[in-house]
Amino acid sequence: MSILVVGSVALDTVETPFGRADDALGGSATFFSAAASLFGPVQLVGVVGSDYPTGALSFLAERGVDLSGLEQAEGESFRWSGVYSFDLNSRETLETRLGVFAEFQPKIPEGFRDAEWVFLGNIDPELQLNVLEQVHAPKFVACDTMNLWIDIRRDALMRLLGRVDLLLVNDGEARQLSGEHNLSLAARWILQRGPRYLVIKKGEHGAVLFTPHSVFFAPGFPLEDVFDPTGAGDAFAGGFMGYLAQCGRTDEGDLRRAVIYGSVLGSFAVEKFSVERFRDLSADEIEDRVRLFREMTVFELPVDAGV
Amino acid sequence: MSILVVGSVALDTVETPFGRADDALGGSATFFSAAASLFGPVQLVGVVGSDYPTGALSFLAERGVDLSGLEQAEGESFRWSGVYSFDLNSRETLETRLGVFAEFQPKIPEGFRDAEWVFLGNIDPELQLNVLEQVHAPKFVACDTMNLWIDIRRDALMRLLGRVDLLLVNDGEARQLSGEHNLSLAARWILQRGPRYLVIKKGEHGAVLFTPHSVFFAPGFPLEDVFDPTGAGDAFAGGFMGYLAQCGRTDEGDLRRAVIYGSVLGSFAVEKFSVERFRDLSADEIEDRVRLFREMTVFELPVDAGV
Numbered sequence: 001m002s003i004l005v006v007g008s009v010a011l012d013t014v015e016t017p018f019g020r021a022d023d024a025l026g027g028s029a030t031f032f033s034a035a036a037s038l039f040g041p042v043q044l045v046g047v048v049g050s051d052y053p054t055g056a057l058s059f060l061a062e063r064g065v066d067l068s069g070l071e072q073a074e075g076e077s078f079r080w081s082g083v084y085s086f087d088l089n090s091r092e093t094l095e096t097r098l099g100v101f102a103e104f105q106p107k108i109p110e111g112f113r114d115a116e117w118v119f120l121g122n123i124d125p126e127l128q129l130n131v132l133e134q135v136h137a138p139k140f141v142a143c144d145t146m147n148l149w150i151d152i153r154r155d156a157l158m159r160l161l162g163r164v165d166l167l168l169v170n171d172g173e174a175r176q177l178s179g180e181h182n183l184s185l186a187a188r189w190i191l192q193r194g195p196r197y198l199v200i201k202k203g204e205h206g207a208v209l210f211t212p213h214s215v216f217f218a219p220g221f222p223l224e225d226v227f228d229p230t231g232a233g234d235a236f237a238g239g240f241m242g243y244l245a246q247c248g249r250t251d252e253g254d255l256r257r258a259v260i261y262g263s264v265l266g267s268f269a270v271e272k273f274s275v276e277r278f279r280d281l282s283a284d285e286i287e288d289r290v291r292l293f294r295e296m297t298v299f300e301l302p303v304d305a306g307v
Numbered sequence: 308m309s310i311l312v313v314g315s316v317a318l319d320t321v322e323t324p325f326g327r328a329d330d331a332l333g334g335s336a337t338f339f340s341a342a343a344s345l346f347g348p349v350q351l352v353g354v355v356g357s358d359y360p361t362g363a364l365s366f367l368a369e370r371g372v373d374l375s376g377l378e379q380a381e382g383e384s385f386r387w388s389g390v391y392s393f394d395l396n397s398r399e400t401l402e403t404r405l406g407v408f409a410e411f412q413p414k415i416p417e418g419f420r421d422a423e424w425v426f427l428g429n430i431d432p433e434l435q436l437n438v439l440e441q442v443h444a445p446k447f448v449a450c451d452t453m454n455l456w457i458d459i460r461r462d463a464l465m466r467l468l469g470r471v472d473l474l475l476v477n478d479g480e481a482r483q484l485s486g487e488h489n490l491s492l493a494a495r496w497i498l499q500r501g502p503r504y505l506v507i508k509k510g511e512h513g514a515v516l517f518t519p520h521s522v523f524f525a526p527g528f529p530l531e532d533v534f535d536p537t538g539a540g541d542a543f544a545g546g547f548m549g550y551l552a553q554c555g556r557t558d559e560g561d562l563r564r565a566v567i568y569g570s571v572l573g574s575f576a577v578e579k580f581s582v583e584r585f586r587d588l589s590a591d592e593i594e595d596r597v598r599l600f601r602e603m604t605v606f607e608l609p610v611d612a613g614v
Contacts, residue, residue, distance in 0.1 A: 086488070087488045181393070181394045182530075182531060182532075182533070183529065184529040184530065184531045185531055188531075202512070205509070205512040205513075206512075206524075206526070208526075208529075214602065214603075215529055215603050216603060216604070216606070217513075217526035217603050217604055219513070219515075219524035219526070222490065222491040222515075222522055223489075223491065224489060224491045224492050224495075225489075226489070247609070253606070253607055253612055254612075256605075256606040256607075257606055257607070257608075257609060257612065259606075260606060290608065290609075291608065294606070294608055295521065296521075296522050296523060296524050297523070297524055297604045297605075297606075298604075298605075299523070299560070299563040299564055299566075299567060299601070299604075300560055300563075300564070301564075301597065301598065301601055302554070302564060302597075305560055305561075305564065
């Protein structure tokens, strides 16, 4: 089944200890689509400026990302530039120019409105709610958000939480949203506000799935060379939703596997600049890494081990 | 089989956001023994001053901790006092008074020298080496260390690494020791210097076992109420070694389970001040939490799940 994603399509200028990329493909919807399209078709809704090198997105179109919802408006594209610390654990934003993204009003094409799988990338929660008004009967809606919206759009965000199946945020956002430092308490707070499920991404420390009755931990993949962390969270979301839409179910076992696929796609994202790693990433490479995640976490109970 | 542990036996004064404990039982050998003795007999070697309330250790003796190697010397006992930040993620040491511990020269009683399982708690690596000279043919030796020794006793520490089976440190220590920020690179560096195995403790983010050919991740147990983090690392070591000595083997599967038992005992340690949580901790409580760790980490590969 196809996945509808709404989010930013940007140009990133990124400096890491290992190099620099100028005006590279970026944005939440771009990273999401690059990852999710490895599992099945994606419908992308976003906006770029008249200066956007839309031809550079053709590799996405070629593998099933429907770009007919990508509006090209008069003006400048969304541009972000940032520099990472030597250990890649923190980054400084040098410049954010919203351009045409500042006036983005998502218009879901008629042909996308039957989407069953919906991912609301990190945009103003009022717009995320607006997208939900335009889709007919989604089976599973997940959303992302950020510190800015938690600060200045809390009311809309809380309304949104009542309408999504899953919230996907990082640990800092979960703490800010809930006002709880302890992640278990933060998770409980959030699950009481609407979403049935919550995924908290902890960067190099992995990701945690909270359901009403369980917790599932996936470790961070132990990469020796992290090249550029930009987009890892959106690639995680793409792998997560891509797997779910492909398998067509959201049982607990499916959600756990989706967290692993998300972790795998996130781990690939950081190996190169921009979406470069996804250009020729194979299904075998993905499955191999899923098996590595299992090898890295599996243990037998003493009774099963005959101890 | 009995485990020999050498380390500090101290009196801790701890302030957390939840309360304060004065002159409570503390020290690496104390926490280690309190945890390990839940699995089998322990032989403790350490030193306390003439002011130590040794009667307070009788609950350890009653469950198989042989205290005949605990020397009582003229002078003050080792005292540490510290205060934790509101989120328990950092602490400030208010005072460290080494007392008789400053002149500690471990003397391993004749009856302890056949120990097969040895844990060298965090003391001067020269003394840790000295302990190894006194034991005959240990089957498995694990050691801890700290930033101070990495700074001022690097040569002795490197010699020690060549003589232990396993090093157990936290992430900051692994980074400092290796000079590598990336934990995978740090682990590789350390494993090339002697120990066959390495466990890196990451506090709330869990623990990682590195062997020459594999990596195993255990998550941090998601406690909603962490009361006092003091001693969690030593309780981890106690659960880890306690389980190994009890099962009598060190195959990879055993080491993985040992990491889980270590994580479980560490998670209990922080629920109360000092070693209080270990006074009446039952085998059932331990096994229940081991099963929870499995429930929190298990997932089926798509092929096994019929996807």
